[in-house]
Amino acid sequence: MTLSRHILEGQRRHPGAEGELSVLLTQLAFAAKLFAHELQRAALSGRLGLSGDTNVQGEATKKLDIFGNQTIIDAFAHTELVGGIVSEEEDEPREMACGDRASYLLCVDPLDGSSNSDVNGAVGTIFGIYKRSGGHAHARTGTLPGSGREQVAAGYVLYGPSTVFVYTTGDGVNGFTLDRDIGEFMLTYPAMQCPAEGRYYAINLTAAAEWAPAVRTYVRSLSGPGGRARGYTQRYSGALVADVHRTLLEGGTYFYPADRKHPDGKLRLLYECAPLAFVVEQAGGRATTGDMNILDVPIMDIHQRVPLAIGSRGEIDRFDQLTHVKETTR
Ligand code: FBP
Numbered sequence: 001m002t003l004s005r006h007i008l009e010g011q012r013r014h015p016g017a018e019g020e021l022s023v024l025l026t027q028l029a030f031a032a033k034l035f036a037h038e039l040q041r042a043a044l045s046g047r048l049g050l051s052g053d054t055n056v057q058g059e060a061t062k063k064l065d066i067f068g069n070q071t072i073i074d075a076f077a078h079t080e081l082v083g084g085i086v087s088e089e090e091d092e093p094r095e096m097a098c099g100d101r102a103s104y105l106l107c108v109d110p111l112d113g114s115s116n117s118d119v120n121g122a123v124g125t126i127f128g129i130y131k132r133s134g135g136h137a138h139a140r141t142g143t144l145p146g147s148g149r150e151q152v153a154a155g156y157v158l159y160g161p162s163t164v165f166v167y168t169t170g171d172g173v174n175g176f177t178l179d180r181d182i183g184e185f186m187l188t189y190p191a192m193q194c195p196a197e198g199r200y201y202a203i204n205l206t207a208a209a210e211w212a213p214a215v216r217t218y219v220r221s222l223s224g225p226g227g228r229a230r231g232y233t234q235r236y237s238g239a240l241v242a243d244v245h246r247t248l249l250e251g252g253t254y255f256y257p258a259d260r261k262h263p264d265g266k267l268r269l270l271y272e273c274a275p276l277a278f279v280v281e282q283a284g285g286r287a288t289t290g291d292m293n294i295l296d297v298p299i300m301d302i303h304q305r306v307p308l309a310i311g312s313r314g315e316i317d318r319f320d321q322l323t324h325v326k327e328t329t330r
Helices: 003-012 020-041 061-077 114-119 205-210 213-223 225-227 242-249 270-282 313-325
Strands: 050-054 058-061 081-088 106-114 121-130 151-159 161-170 173-179 184-190 200-202 253-256 286-288 308-309
Touching: 003 020, 003 058, 003 173, 003 286, 020 061, 020 121, 020 161, 050 061, 058 061, 058 114, 058 205, 061 081, 061 106, 061 114, 061 121, 081 213, 081 270, 106 114, 106 161, 106 270, 114 161, 114 313, 121 242, 121 270, 151 242, 161 184, 161 205, 161 242, 184 205, 184 286, 200 242, 205 213, 205 225, 205 242, 213 225, 213 313, 242 270, 253 270, 270 286, 286 313
Parallel strands: 081 106, 200 253
Antiparallel strands: 050 058, 106 121, 121 151, 151 161, 161 173, 173 184, 253 308, 286 308
């Protein structure tokens, strides 16, 4: 089962679908193959290191951030599929020439885990797709989707020892591994289900002193002797995509709470948290800010940040119980 066949079979289950979303997803997979190829040979082609620029977040960008961003933009430039691209590397939504004729808005983090890119560590690409409705130009008019609930598709690509493409269109989650010999993504993770429990937790402990006391208490319950006795162990890869992929396969959690340096959390709602929340929720897991479901957070700004707790339903429920009143589950 190839990815393109899986996408087409998914389309057939939506009578009235015109096939544009299928082509969009297939084009994303094509961009992922190009990026995977370049990542593999970046040290040979001189594409490691800093680009010399900074992005709207004030972060020094890597040459691979720029390459990844341009690869996505070029992949859609002549497709008339997306009216706009919201990217971590673009200050404003990138308006595509086809503008109003296009049906979708693409939100993307081209290179997730950029601190890993020069040390041959795992990195990823994250994407969330919204339908533009009633001539709403979204990107053109600056009108943004209401919340992550409006995503029609989302997913990520993990560039690790193998390249994996994981996506959902609201009908479960499936993962595909790139067979480099034939250049095809093949179904290797059908109907992914996030285990309800899991003993891995991913968090950067450096800012612990700056977290809300309840968050500190919760994390201490995992990291202290009690946590060890209950089998908890820490795994923090430096790439959100890699930590979420492990969590989908083996259970566990990933946290990036608010701290003094990131009072609203570090991670961006539109192209990091909302797409992964859609995927994880479709696989039976949960994603919360600590106060509300990530998918219900009103979208106010394209680079808006939120605190994130994501992963196994049982673990996130425990996080809720320990940090405050349990969120009404949907
Ligand atoms: P980028 O998209 O800029 O890489 O930022 C996201 C991220 O790198 C996540 O992948 C990762 O989990 C986290 O930030 C690491 O942040 P920190 O270095 O503060 O722990």
